[in-house]
Amino acid sequence: METAAPKIHKNLLLILIMLTSFINPFMGAAVNIALPQIGGEFSMNAVTMSWVAMSFLLASAVVLVPMGKLADMFGRKKIFLWGNGVVVMASLMCAFSTSTSMLLIFRAIQGIGGAMMFGTSMAIVTSAFPPHERGKAIGMNVTAVYLGLSAAPVLGGFLTQSFGWQSLFVLPIPIGLLVLFATPYAVKQEWADARHEQFDLKGSLIYIASMSAFMYGFSKIPDNFAIACTVAGLAGLLFFIRVEWKAQYPVLDMKLFAHNRLFAMSNLAALINYATTFAITFIISLYLQYVKGFSPREAGTILVAQPIMMAIVATFSGRMSDRYDSRILSSMGMTIIAVGLCLLLPINDSTSNGYIVAALLILGIGFGLFSSPNTNAIMSSVEKRYLGIASATVGTMRLTGQMMSMGIATLVLHLFIGNDKINPSNHIQFLHASHLTIGVFIALSILGIWASLARGKRENVKD
Structure with missing residues (x-):
């Protein structure tokens, strides 16, 4: 709306969004470089080491859709900021992890925070920029994602070799704090165009369980248990579609x-x-x-x-x-x-x-x-x-x-x-x-x- 335009510092907002779009894929990919060092410190086997990376990706994937719906209901800026806060807290705890289970738990929480950021960033960009500028802004944001992927093996390797694997989890903290403090200045308005709707808890739980089974199973094929998980996940997703089609306020409108x-x-x-x-x-x-x-x-x-x-x-x-x-x-x-x-x-x-x-x-x-x-x-x-x-x-x-x-x-x-x-x-x-x-x-x-x-x-x- 025209009256809201003066409250949005679009270029600053885009820079802040791009910072989170850079750090999200970086967190997902850079840890692969540090896996031998992490595995050596905590005496992990190969399967457990893979879960240091997998827990982040899996947690992000299964909560993205529910978080997107919550953002539409309660405010995209609010969920975006909460996600930054979760990533800052989880990254700090990952850096100070003293056991395998502690690291995996906070990697998963870090993934949830990442989903809260990634699941709202494009929506905020789309809301803040008019249609004739939207493609340019989205292109800049997508570029930040690829820069994060590009920097992950190089910067991740440098940090791990020079300062230890913990430094990978320290990097998101100052970026997250900057975004937390600067975003309320960049944009004072909120976008919650579905605030009148009710949250579909039943559909969200079915979706999270089904997506977890499907994505875990597909990533571990051809193991027999993995095949069973994949089939169960697909069946659950089909059931989810049926439930959502009839829901008054679906978490994902089919x-x-x-x-x-x-x-x-x-x-x-x-x-x-x-x-x-x-x-x-x-x-x-x-x-x-x-x-x-x-x-x-x-x-x-x-x-x-x-x-x-x-x-x-x-x-x-x-x-x-x-x-x-x-x-x-x-x-x-x-x-x-x-x-x-x-x-x-x-x-x-x-x-x-x-x-x-x-x-x-x-x-x-x-x-x-x-x-x-x-x-x-x-x-x-x-x-x-x-x-x-x-x-x-x-x-x-x-x-x-x-x-x-x-x-x-x-x-x-x-x-x-x-x-x-x-x-x-x-x-x-x-x-x-x-x-x-x-x-x-x-x-x-x-x-x-x-x-x-x-x-x-x-x-x-x-x-």
């Missing part, structure tokens, strides 16, 4: 998907996009270190090409989506991703480093061109009272797609090498597994191109 083609197909495209791209870094990292014999630092130097290119392109593609149809921009991005994946399909032990970097750069261009316009399309397709849910849905598609991507890669690797460690005797099998995984991702990317094109000719932007 009619948004049924009656809003742009919202539904853009979210499907986002899910497929993350499912086809996230595990590529995992696969190429193993390829570089085991097949090519690179050190982790050398491998990281090559892998950083993709997120850096994502960050550069996302800034421009966000601005372009203010003027051009997001359907065309996003579909072009998915097509470029498919080309990049095709280039990686024939890699072998003699593939040059330059070829790998070129393929990763093309993937980065495609992902950057897809993500900002697609997010702009999602956020611009719903009424104000659904902005928190839309923001949370974007985050849910990201995390669910990432989990599915890793699940596919892990399953294929298991089919070819079983439980054996990667070594020179099974490099051929590893390459075959890599080729099949990339082939699956190419097929998914073609489906993603269709979903992106099928959303409709042009979004109906809602101010």
Whole structure:
């Protein structure tokens, strides 16, 4: 509203949002660098070490949608600030953890706080910026996410080596405190367009339980218990859809998907996009270190090409989506991703480093061109009272797609090498597994191109 404009320092607000968008993926990814050090201090086995990373991602994913609804009801700024406070507290406790269980508990709480921030940040940006500036602002915010991913292996490695693993959890504290104190100055108004509604506790509990089972199970396939969890989670999600369809005030309005083609197909495209791209870094990292014999630092130097290119392109593609149809921009991005994946399909032990970097750069261009316009399309397709849910849905598609991507890669690797460690005797099998995984991702990317094109000719932007 015009009367609220003087109360919003939009540029300062965007900077604060970008700081949280940087630190969120950084917290999720940088800890992987420190896992050997953490595992050594607490005598963790490999499975327990994986839960240091998994607990954060899983907790974030399963509470995003309920937090988005709470933000629409009680205020997006309020939930955003509470999330920063939770992250500051949990990060401090992680840094001072004295046992494995203490660290895992506060990593999960840190993930919940991260979901409160990530699930409201896009909604706040959409609320604060008018439609003709929204794509640019969203593009800047998406760029901050990619910068966080880019900095994670480099900055995380430096902090861990120089100051110990605890320093990774100290970094979010001053950033969180800055955001806590500066945000009330940047924006004095609140957005709570669904304040008259009641919170759907039943639907939220079903959703959290079902998503937990599905995401845990899919990440651990092909273990029999994991398969059972995945099936149970899918069944629970189908039941959740039935419950929400009949609810007066659903935590996730299924009619948004049924009656809003742009919202539904853009979210499907986002899910497929993350499912086809996230595990590529995992696969190429193993390829570089085991097949090519690179050190982790050398491998990281090559892998950083993709997120850096994502960050550069996302800034421009966000601005372009203010003027051009997001359907065309996003579909072009998915097509470029498919080309990049095709280039990686024939890699072998003699593939040059330059070829790998070129393929990763093309993937980065495609992902950057897809993500900002697609997010702009999602956020611009719903009424104000659904902005928190839309923001949370974007985050849910990201995390669910990432989990599915890793699940596919892990399953294929298991089919070819079983439980054996990667070594020179099974490099051929590893390459075959890599080729099949990339082939699956190419097929998914073609489906993603269709979903992106099928959303409709042009979004109906809602101010």
